[in-house]
Amino acid sequence: MTTLELPKAEQRHSEFWRIMTVITRRKLSLIGFIIIILFVLTAIFANWLAPYDPYEMAPEIQLQQPSLHHLLGTDTLGRDTLSRLIYGARTSLIIGLGAVAIGVIVGQSLGLIASYFGGIISGIIMRFMDALMAVPGIMSALVISAILGGGIKNVVIALGVSVLAGHCRLMCSQALSVKQNDYIVAGRSMGASDVRVIFRHILPNSFPPLLVLITMDLGVVIISEAGLSFLGVGVMPPTPAWGSMVNDGYRYLLTLPVLSFAPGLACMLVVFGFSMAGDGLRDALDPRLRGTLGETGKGP
Amino acid sequence: MQIYIIKRLLLGLVVLFLLTFIVFMVMRLLPGDPLSLFVAQGDISIADESKLDAMRAEYGLDKPLLVQYFFWLGNAFSGDLGKSIFYQAKVTKLISESMPVTIHLGILAVALGAFFGIIFGITCALRRDKAIDSLLTFIANIGITAPPFWLGILMIYLFGLQLRWLPIQGYTSPVVDFWKSSRQLIMPVFCLSFFSLSSIARQTRSSMLEVVRQDYVRTAWAKGLRERSIVVRHMIKNGLIPVVTMLGMQVRMVFGGSVLIETVFNVPGFGRLMVQSVTSHDYLIVQAGILIIAAIVIVANLLVDISYGWLDPRIRYG
Numbered sequence: 001m002t003t004l005e006l007p008k009a010e011q012r013h014s015e016f017w018r019i020m021t022v023i024t025r026r027k028l029s030l031i032g033f034i035i036i037i038l039f040v041l042t043a044i045f046a047n048w049l050a051p052y053d054p055y056e057m058a059p060e061i062q063l064q065q066p067s068l069h070h071l072l073g074t075d076t077l078g079r080d081t082l083s084r085l086i087y088g089a090r091t092s093l094i095i096g097l098g099a100v101a102i103g104v105i106v107g108q109s110l111g112l113i114a115s116y117f118g119g120i121i122s123g124i125i126m127r128f129m130d131a132l133m134a135v136p137g138i139m140s141a142l143v144i145s146a147i148l149g150g151g152i153k154n155v156v157i158a159l160g161v162s163v164l165a166g167h168c169r170l171m172c173s174q175a176l177s178v179k180q181n182d183y184i185v186a187g188r189s190m191g192a193s194d195v196r197v198i199f200r201h202i203l204p205n206s207f208p209p210l211l212v213l214i215t216m217d218l219g220v221v222i223i224s225e226a227g228l229s230f231l232g233v234g235v236m237p238p239t240p241a242w243g244s245m246v247n248d249g250y251r252y253l254l255t256l257p258v259l260s261f262a263p264g265l266a267c268m269l270v271v272f273g274f275s276m277a278g279d280g281l282r283d284a285l286d287p288r289l290r291g292t293l294g295e296t297g298k299g300p
Numbered sequence: 301m302q303i304y305i306i307k308r309l310l311l312g313l314v315v316l317f318l319l320t321f322i323v324f325m326v327m328r329l330l331p332g333d334p335l336s337l338f339v340a341q342g343d344i345s346i347a348d349e350s351k352l353d354a355m356r357a358e359y360g361l362d363k364p365l366l367v368q369y370f371f372w373l374g375n376a377f378s379g380d381l382g383k384s385i386f387y388q389a390k391v392t393k394l395i396s397e398s399m400p401v402t403i404h405l406g407i408l409a410v411a412l413g414a415f416f417g418i419i420f421g422i423t424c425a426l427r428r429d430k431a432i433d434s435l436l437t438f439i440a441n442i443g444i445t446a447p448p449f450w451l452g453i454l455m456i457y458l459f460g461l462q463l464r465w466l467p468i469q470g471y472t473s474p475v476v477d478f479w480k481s482s483r484q485l486i487m488p489v490f491c492l493s494f495f496s497l498s499s500i501a502r503q504t505r506s507s508m509l510e511v512v513r514q515d516y517v518r519t520a521w522a523k524g525l526r527e528r529s530i531v532v533r534h535m536i537k538n539g540l541i542p543v544v545t546m547l548g549m550q551v552r553m554v555f556g557g558s559v560l561i562e563t564v565f566n567v568p569g570f571g572r573l574m575v576q577s578v579t580s581h582d583y584l585i586v587q588a589g590i591l592i593i594a595a596i597v598i599v600a601n602l603l604v605d606i607s608y609g610w611l612d613p614r615i616r617y618g
Contacts, residue, residue: 131319134594136556146578230449264450272445
């Protein structure tokens with residue numbers, strides 16, 4: 001008896017590894033992801049990384065130039081700038097995740113509802129989104145945040161509302177195009193419920209562009225939060241936030257420019273990270289570019 | 301086409317109407333009586349209840365919310381947006397004084413951003429992966445990620461305080477003193493346009509690269525057309541269609557950016573007025589301001605959509 005040899009299945013690369021390959025071969029996206037990872041780690045381990053307590057005031061050492069003791073100097077109240085910068089990362093991350101979560105949960109749910117039911121429901125939802133989209137994001141966030149009275153929770157709500165409409169529209173258009181597919185019709189004919197069709201079929205198949213939007217929006221939210229805090233209607237003192245740190249340092253621009261420069265630079269780096277990572281993801285997930293990117297390592 | 305435009309205009313009106321309602325309700329349902337703030341400003345003489353009630357009546361704050369809303373809406377349609385409690389001046393006057401400043405800055409910023417953005421984008425696409433492409437792409441990536449207010453502060457530090465080339469704040473009408481006005485405008489306009497320029501350059505580059513791969517471009521090369529005519533007639537004309545969308549979005553961007561830039565450079569424009577009214581809970585200005593911006597943005601979007609049909613004859617409106 002000879003043993004029957006089954007032909008070995010050809011090794012298949014999973015979608016995940018294909019995307020990872022495309023991203024890691026593009027220098028800028030790779031840098032973006034590294035920045036994001038460093039940023040998240042900084043935010044999580046702020047307690048260990050920060051050399052001083054970011055809230056501890058020491059009037060006798062206020063407005064010191066950078067030195068070995070205080071690498072980035074101290075602010076008006078004698079607080080260590082580097083420590084506040086590190087804790088500021090935590091503030092930014094919390095607000096970024098919170099606001100985008102609101103955008104995703106509320107916006108995308110509304111988008112799904114609009115696309116699935118269509119008709120008058122879609123009309124009402126979409127006109128509301130048009131109304132939101134007609135006002136610049138920073139301005140609606142400014143108004144909402146100021147009315148609610150600032151603070152991390154209220155900034156999250158304000159910025160969540162400002163990114164909500166984009167998620168709703170994208171989800172709606174994605175779902176509408178996915179809905180055309182035969183497998184949705186097949187699922188329905190097999191007696192799948194509305195909920196099942198939405199969660200098992202429409203949602204996962206609409207996901208790639210939404211992932212790109214989420215990545216990009218994290219950057220947008222972080223830069224907007226800095227803007228709000230700079231204007232004094234965002235995160236309230238003494239909580240460390242990059243935007244308000246820039247504003248605080250503004251008055252000492254001539255004597256101690258690092259007070260304003262450092263937090264702005266940190267903010268720019270993080271936004272750069274999210275933006276480049278988003279670019280990489282978009283190219284990696286774009287089905288039209290499939291097969292054209294992995295080999296050369298260069299973007300379109 | 302006419303039917304499409306009329307339909308879009310009506311839809312725009314519906315959206316505006318909706319927006320007035322949302323803004324009005326959001327501003328009133330939340331805590332913070334505007335009059336109590338006025339009292340807190342230090343004017344003790346009106347602190348007693350009877351006078352406060354009289355003032356509430358004067359500003360119509362004693363009526364039910366819906367009545368207040370329709371009262372305000374009716375007045376708004378006849379061109380009366382109310383009187384600011386904080387500034388003690390007509391809202392229309394405040395807005396019409398500050399709006400031209402922002403429009404002046406905005407038009408310059410968008411024009412600069414569009415002109416250089418498109419040129420940079422085309423240059424990058426035509427010289428793909430060369431040094432000039434890498435450099436301009438890098439600058440554009442900085443432009444979309446640098447916080448605009450921080451950029452303004454960097455410029456103030458470098459050109460204003462260290463080199464002393466440019467005034468660091470203020471605004472002068474170009475009619476009064478053109479030279480001074482231009483010098484004051486350089487930094488704010490640059491900061492305002494840098495984001496537009498960068499995003500337009502990125503969009504132009506990627507949509508041009510998309511066009512390069514199209515069959516009709518290859519056909520044009522095969523026909524033996526000169527490079528200039530291929531680039532101008534075939535590539536740019538088709539590659540710029542997505543860029544027009546970006547241009548429409550710039551109106552919204554500029555109004556958003558003006559909030560920060562005008563505060564940094566102390567320019568008495570619409571953005572700064574909004575910030576000040578928001579922080580002083582002067583909701584009549586905020587309501588009116590949002591209404592006006594939304595109207596401008598909606599019209600701009602409509603113009604963009606109409607221009608598609610002109611740029612791309614394949615697009616037809618039903």
